[in-house]
Amino acid sequence: MLTFIAKRMIQSVLVMIAVGLITFALLRFVGDPISNMVGQDTSTAEREQLKEDLGLNDPFVIQFANFAKNAVKGEFGLSYTLRVPVSQLLSERIPATLELSILSAMLALFIGMPMGIYTAIHKDSWLTKLFLSSSLVGVSLPTFLIGILLILLFGVVFRWLPTFGRGEVVDLGWWSTGLLTWSGIKSLILPTITLAIFQLTLIMRLVRAEMLEVLRTDYIKFGRARGLSMKSIHYRHALKNTLIPVITITGLQLGSIIAFALITESVFQWPGMGLLFIQAIGNADVPIMAAYLVLIAFIFVAINLLVDILYVVLDPRLRTTVGD
Amino acid sequence: MKNITTYLSTVAAVAMLAMPVSAETFKYAYQGDAQGLDPHSLNETFTLGLLGNVYEGLTKYDADLQLQPALATSWETTSPTTWKIALRKGVKFHNGNNFNADDVIFSWQRTLSEGSDQKVRGGMITGIEKVDDHNIIVTTAGPLPVIMQEMTFLYIMDKEWSEANGAAESGNVKNANDPGYATSNSNGTGPFKIVERQPGVRTIMERFDGYWDTSIPSNVTRVEFTPVKEAATRVAALISGQLDLVYPVPVQDWSRLDDADGVRPLAGPEARTIFLGMDQSRDELLHSSVKGKNPFKDIRVRKAFAHAINLDAIDQKVMRDAATPTGLMIAPQINGFSSAMNTPYAYDPAKSKALLTEAGYGDGFTVTMDCPNNRYVNDEKICQAVTSLLAKVGITVDLLAQPKAKYFGKVLAQGGYDTSFYLLGWTPGSIDAHNVYQNLLSCQNEDAKLGAFNLGNYCNERVTEITSLIGSETDQAKRQALIEEGFKLVQDEVGYLPLHQQPLSWGASDSVTVSQRADNVLDIRNVVINK
Numbered sequence: 117m118l119t120f121i122a123k124r125m126i127q128s129v130l131v132m133i134a135v136g137l138i139t140f141a142l143l144r145f146v147g148d149p150i151s152n153m154v155g156q157d158t159s160t161a162e163r164e165q166l167k168e169d170l171g172l173n174d175p176f177v178i179q180f181a182n183f184a185k186n187a188v189k190g191e192f193g194l195s196y197t198l199r200v201p202v203s204q205l206l207s208e209r210i211p212a213t214l215e216l217s218i219l220s221a222m223l224a225l226f227i228g229m230p231m232g233i234y235t236a237i238h239k240d241s242w243l244t245k246l247f248l249s250s251s252l253v254g255v256s257l258p259t260f261l262i263g264i265l266l267i268l269l270f271g272v273v274f275r276w277l278p279t280f281g282r283g284e285v286v287d288l289g290w291w292s293t294g295l296l297t298w299s300g301i302k303s304l305i306l307p308t309i310t311l312a313i314f315q316l317t318l319i320m321r322l323v324r325a326e327m328l329e330v331l332r333t334d335y336i337k338f339g340r341a342r343g344l345s346m347k348s349i350h351y352r353h354a355l356k357n358t359l360i361p362v363i364t365i366t367g368l369q370l371g372s373i374i375a376f377a378l379i380t381e382s383v384f385q386w387p388g389m390g391l392l393f394i395q396a397i398g399n400a401d402v403p404i405m406a407a408y409l410v411l412i413a414f415i416f417v418a419i420n421l422l423v424d425i426l427y428v429v430l431d432p433r434l435r436t437t438v439g440d
Numbered sequence: 441m442k443n444i445t446t447y448l449s450t451v452a453a454v455a456m457l458a459m460p461v462s463a464e465t466f467k468y469a470y471q472g473d474a475q476g477l478d479p480h481s482l483n484e485t486f487t488l489g490l491l492g493n494v495y496e497g498l499t500k501y502d503a504d505l506q507l508q509p510a511l512a513t514s515w516e517t518t519s520p521t522t523w524k525i526a527l528r529k530g531v532k533f534h535n536g537n538n539f540n541a542d543d544v545i546f547s548w549q550r551t552l553s554e555g556s557d558q559k560v561r562g563g564m565i566t567g568i569e570k571v572d573d574h575n576i577i578v579t580t581a582g583p584l585p586v587i588m589q590e591m592t593f594l595y596i597m598d599k600e601w602s603e604a605n606g607a608a609e610s611g612n613v614k615n616a617n618d619p620g621y622a623t624s625n626s627n628g629t630g631p632f633k634i635v636e637r638q639p640g641v642r643t644i645m646e647r648f649d650g651y652w653d654t655s656i657p658s659n660v661t662r663v664e665f666t667p668v669k670e671a672a673t674r675v676a677a678l679i680s681g682q683l684d685l686v687y688p689v690p691v692q693d694w695s696r697l698d699d700a701d702g703v704r705p706l707a708g709p710e711a712r713t714i715f716l717g718m719d720q721s722r723d724e725l726l727h728s729s730v731k732g733k734n735p736f737k738d739i740r741v742r743k744a745f746a747h748a749i750n751l752d753a754i755d756q757k758v759m760r761d762a763a764t765p766t767g768l769m770i771a772p773q774i775n776g777f778s779s780a781m782n783t784p785y786a787y788d789p790a791k792s793k794a795l796l797t798e799a800g801y802g803d804g805f806t807v808t809m810d811c812p813n814n815r816y817v818n819d820e821k822i823c824q825a826v827t828s829l830l831a832k833v834g835i836t837v838d839l840l841a842q843p844k845a846k847y848f849g850k851v852l853a854q855g856g857y858d859t860s861f862y863l864l865g866w867t868p869g870s871i872d873a874h875n876v877y878q879n880l881l882s883c884q885n886e887d888a889k890l891g892a893f894n895l896g897n898y899c900n901e902r903v904t905e906i907t908s909l910i911g912s913e914t915d916q917a918k919r920q921a922l923i924e925e926g927f928k929l930v931q932d933e934v935g936y937l938p939l940h941q942q943p944l945s946w947g948a949s950d951s952v953t954v955s956q957r958a959d960n961v962l963d964i965r966n967v968v969i970n971k
Contacts, residue, residue, distance in 0.1 A: 148849025155483025198639040199476035387641040400845035
């Protein structure tokens with residue numbers, strides 16, 4: 117068990133190093149940050165000096181070594197354009213992204229699951245057909261478009277909900293939340309729905325497929341033959357066995373919700389990490405981009421590691437084979 | 441459905457009326473944020489424009505870009521290189537300190553410190569002598585008629601405050617551990633003080649009660665500034681009434697703002713000239729099918745390009761009739777402009793073809809054009825239009841449109857001027873033709889700091905000479921004659937292909953009155969909220 121975890125940890129570190137290397141190699145092609153950092157009257161010599169002092173002329177290996185050395189300490193340097201330490205920017209932005217992502221994941225789960233169960237049990241009802249066909253829309257419409265449509269409808273036409281930003285946030289010291297003010301909650305509605313729609317349809321279809329499969333198994337048939345109530349069969353026996361893969365997938369999806377929140381964030385000017393990243397791309401703000409990509413990679417690696425370890429803890433069959 | 445909508449919007453309207461509304465809060469958005477609050481660490485229009493509400497220079501521009509006194513009340517030259525300047529009395533900084541000559545000297549010295557991006561401005565001055573608390577004598581290395589124009593964006597900081605907070609030197613982006621106290625704190629003499637700032641998210645300002653100029657039109661008491669990156673989000677926020685003013689607005693959205701209730705597009709010519717440049721110095725173009733020679737060295741080819749581009753078509757089709765086609769490299773708002781010389785090259789494709797044939801390119805040639813796609817109004821679309829106009833006379837343009845970070849990295853000095861044919865825009869920061877002569881029209885000369893943005897190295901010795909002459913000529917009539925002489929040479933030699941002044945494109949709520957400055961700066965002194 118311990119050797120397994122140790123092995124996994126070493127693998128995770130290797131993945132992080134690989135991600136760091138690839139990230140860094142790619143960032144060399146985003147363009148020239150210097151012209152965004154100085155005014156047009158600044159002389160060529162001074163521009164060259166700035167480039168030299170920032171270490172942008174150093175060989176790739178040295179740049180990466182410096183970056184890695186500081187990254188391990190949690191230091192990512194100063195943003196080229198906002199002129200604030202990147203670690204400070206990220207810690208200011210993380211609450212916004214996590215609040216949005218977690219609410220979206222919960223929304224997707226709590227609406228997607230009942231819909232999945234319903235469509236599996238009532239295979240031929242008109243509501244099932246409606247759910248299934250509208251879920252196609254959710255899967256196929258790009259997030260960007262859904263966001264803009266929601267803004268147009270609820271922000272511009274009806275004017276019920278704010279179209280950008282977080283509204284009033286309450287600062288709790290290390291965390292800022294929009295959940296404690298009316299305007300903060302109103303601001304959360306549209307982006308949460310936008311971000312949740314794809315995951316919601318995914319979970320619905322997953323639950324439905326798993327449930328249909330479980331309902332076909334022998335023990336369900338025996339249960340029915342034994343005269344158990346349908347309610348008990350559906351919710352006590354079938355649903356429980358459906359949940360294992362669903363929870364796995366949902367957990368893994370949380371990583372991608374956090375990562376792909378950047379599209380929703382830029383449509384709604386949601387001040388999270390993704391928006392910070394998108395703005396950084398436009399200015400070739402390398403320190404922000406590098407830190408964001410490494411952080412996202414870290415979140416993915418951490419979630420995967422956790423899931424792997426949980427599997428071993430939960431599933432006795434795995435424990436015997438993984439030791440060697 | 442319509443009834444329900446009306447009903448619901450009535451409910452919403454009533455609900456909004458019921459809330460306490462502070463009519464003097466002004467909310468606006470721009471596509472990006474100020475790059476820090478330090479007035480000396482970046483010489484960039486938007487950052488300095490926003491900070492212009494907090495800090496002030498010795499002079500300022502009014503709504504029509506005319507020079508006005510600010511922290512200086514009067515100035516006179518006592519010799520060609522010395523200026524006697526009287527400073528305003530009774531001015532207070534936001535922290536209550538008094539403004540005096542020491543602050544001016546301190547701020548000037550600060551612009552020369554390591555991290556400053558204002559060294560060019562500060563470097564124009566060689567010394568400041570304090571006569572008394574409100575009189576100074578400024579010395580320049582040579583005669584410098586535009587010195588008071590340059591002082592508009594050299595903001596004055598409080599000496600005591602800066603020194604007490606360890607901000608005696610300009611914030612330095614190279615210093616990864618310490619961006620500088622003044623990067624996130626401010627203390628100016630302007631009408632607004634910054635009370636909250638979250639970089640990239642929002643900046644909140646409140647009216648400074650002790651502001652010296654009680655005659656400014658603004659009745660705004662609180663300002664909320666939000667950077668909003670997506671144009672669609674900005675426009676939606678304006679139409680839905682959450683913001684009072686947004687800029688820039690895509691020109692294709694003007695009709696939407698016209699149709700919507702309570703908002704209007706604000707358009708006007710910007711002082712920025714958009715133009716095309718050609719590599720006229722290399723013996724062989726870097727990116728072209730012509731080998732062994734440089735077609736742009738032949739004036740007939742440059743003329744052919746000039747006559748092939750239909751400025752009116754670009755204005756009507758690409759710019760929705762909002763641009764101002766131009767024949768000069770400076771806009772009417774810029775000192776040195778001459779309306780008599782502003783006639784563009786005539787659109788004449790037949791002549792263009794004849795010139796190309798005469799030059800030996802009857803079958804045309806291929807050239808790569810560099811173009812930014814997120815820097816100027818509809819920049820990429822302009823380049824596409826140029827591409828198709830040139831195709832009609834047989835020139836094949838390979839268009840390379842890239843985001844500005846990639847584009848500038850390639851075409852500017854640091855990329856080794858790696859371009860054969862390009863689109864660029866320019867607003868002279870000093871609102872004077874000299875800046876254009878210095879950066880765009882002079883032959884490249886790194887040591888003399890000339891022609892740094894003359895990417896194709898158009899070079900005429902007389903034009904370069906004129907650059908230094910107008911830099912020191914104080915007789916306005918003589919100076920204007922020199923400026924026009926140089927422009928005539930550039931036009932005759934087709935050194936550049938000016939296209940147009942791009943439009944300013946803002947969107948505003950009907951409840952605000954605002955003046956749109958041609959340098960695209962929003963001065964909240966001129967913002968009035970109508971009750």
